[in-house]
Amino acid sequence: MTITAPELEKTIYTRPESLTSVQTHYCPGCTHGVAHRLVAEVLDEMGLREKTVGVASVGCSVFAYNYFEVDFVQAPHGRAPAMATGVKRVLPDRTVFTYQGDGDMASIGMGEIVAAAARGENITVIFINNANYGMTGGQMAPTTLPGQKTTSSPNGRDVETQGYPVRAAELLATLEGTSYSVRRSLHDPKGIRNAKRAIRTAFEVQQRGLGFSMVELLSICPTNWGMSAINAMHWIEEKMIPFYPLGDYKVHPMLAEVKI
Amino acid sequence: MQNEIIIAGFGGQGVLFAGQLLAYAAMDEGKEVTWIPSYGPEMRGGTANCTVVIADEEIGSPLVRNPKAVLVMNLPSLDKYEPLVKEGGVLVLNSSMVPRGVARKDITVVLVPANEIAEELGDRRMANMVMLGGLLAHLEVLPVKAIEKALKDHLPARHQKLLPANIEAIQRGSKF
Amino acid sequence: MAKELLKGNVAIAEAAIRAGLQAYFGYPITPQTELLEWMSARMPELGRAFVQAESELGAINMVYGAACTGARVMTSSSSPGVSLMMEGISYIAGTELPAVIVDVMRGGPGLGNIAPAQADYNQIVHGGGHGDYNLLVLAPSSVQEAVDLTVLAFDLAEKYRTIVVVLLDGSLGQMMEPAELPPMKPLKTAYPEWAARGEPGDSRRVLSSIYLDPPAEEVANVRILNRWKEVEANEVRYKEYMLEDAKIAVVGFGTSGRVALSAARAARAEGIPVGLLRPVTLNPFPNKQIERLAETVDSILVVEMNAGQMLEDVLRDVKGRVPVEFFARVGGIVPLPDEILNEIRRMASQPLSTTGHPRDRWLKRMPQIMA
Ligand SMILES: Cc1ncc(C[n+]2csc(CCOP(=O)(O)OP(=O)(O)O)c2C)c(N)n1
């Protein structure tokens, strides 16, 4: 029996339409790229590509607008939820999401994110927790673990003087206006699959007009952690997950009927 | 008297450190000196360069369009800097990294197989030192001894055991 | 003390520490971050206060609080971060407190880029915050000068109960030069009578910028202005190069000033009599010196890394007495000596216009300059 070539070829992996076909500037191994892909796949699957406005933040993902094939605006450091509010209030039938790092969202932008969630703003927030400030060269972030060395906590984060890390998913879950607040991780295939399901759910929340949704993604920064990508994945598993447990911190009851 | 030297290559080739060594040596020799790096996101794995100006009087601009000498560690840097070297200046080329020759006839071109030499000496990362040797042999700016002393003083402690090899790298480079 | 090869940002940080800095508050931003990182290692080691704030907004208000205690305090940032500090700056000025701010300028407006620029001139020199106040602005052009002016900044801040800004651009922050650091000063132990320190037995002190009663606010405004007049009378600083017999004067501060120095020397080598005036204090501005220049030279060239923010101050002093020309690279580009030399040659060889605005003439030349 001979097998003809076309039968051998089965496309199992293509670029989502919601991603542009350019090479990203992210460091080799960095999971910002994975997070981008998951968001793009979800936008494709939900047919939202042409009805979406993204809001880029300030951090390594500042150039996200180059990678998503959707309209994009770019916010000042930390202000993406406010800008997203502006867009959403004018265009309530569009899908609006922000993509923010931990310095951006949980430090300088803590006011805006809490206020947007408290208002029940009908936007989706993709929150990348990589335990440091990537873009500026690895300084301490609000998510930096106790004892973790960074370029601005050279002796390890000392909680006595530098405080404790912020658990954003738990924090935002306490607010009435939040409909969906969960934490996932990008460190292994199972985690990535779960992350995608959560991102899908978050956008479903927005589609149904249920209010504020946020997905926190534990993400690696091999460059500033000074590790190979593989070791960085292990580091998430060994160090980050015990401190930042994966899970659902708030899920709107109406999501029970959403099957993903 | 003023000399301007640009050192250019990929990040990770020790381009910035080579420039700093020149600056330390110039300072120790009592000269005026400035060292200025390219900085920014492009440093992540991309190209890196620094400009070192060494002079006898207060230095004006730390950046110049037409440097007296250029140390080129990769092809993009050759494309960029070959046309810019001052007439009569020096271009030291890491021939292990760059597949093409140099067209200009009005400058001194020094071809140094810096990677090969560095590997022979035990560590490819010393290619920058070989290149420095190549420069000092053709540009009267600092004595080789001054660089060796700067190396001794400023090589990070964890690399001090590589000092003799680094000094040999400079000396090997200066034979070209 | 011997000279060391120091990066501008690090040199400023260490100079501040040696000048008796007691508390530092900051937030990472390129091209200033090395300053914060140096503080994060050194201040705790010395038992002094260091906080990486949640934002520049946090940082400037931490400075506000610490300044109320009479301590030597400082923050540092770069253009977008400094924009965010403007509210706090106005409050600190309104409360008449000493503080030091380092602004390592980068390209803008908005997020812009991280390359060197001088486009914060207006927001720093002419006030970006609300109300009538002045910041004392020091503009170094070398690492040594950055060290010296940082030390001076603390003394001037306390002497005049004012904010002093050390204003430099990203290239000076990133550049290494030999510089001599000052010896370590002991921390201060005596505090001014206005400081709110919760000292047992002391009379009560209240520090605020609120004067609900307009006549009271007027009194405060006049007091602040009178103090500023003293600054204007005593603290003007500038540096002159080759001006004795100059027919063309270049005016530039910080990095543009030192690039212009190279150009001026090259022009001299061609026989063109050029000199340079480099303002070191941008506020107070060396108005008298510029006025005097307008009487001694045939023309003036202003060089900046912004679209002519200082130019307006020079024009105000020159009052049309001699032609003024303008040259700049903007958006994060550092001018090169040969570009400025070309301008000098042009001025030396062509009749100059006194009609229209120098910025408009420069803007017309920009397409060729950018090509
Ligand atoms: C007002 C203001 N302050 C500071 C900065 C400098 N800055 C740029 S990116 C960044 C940190 C980003 O870190 P994070 O949000 O954790 O994202 P990551 O780079 O790690 O993805 C900072 C502080 C800025 N651009 N604007």
Ligand code: SF4
């Ligand atoms: S610095 Fe870190 S977060 Fe930024 S692209 Fe590189 S690995 Fe990713």
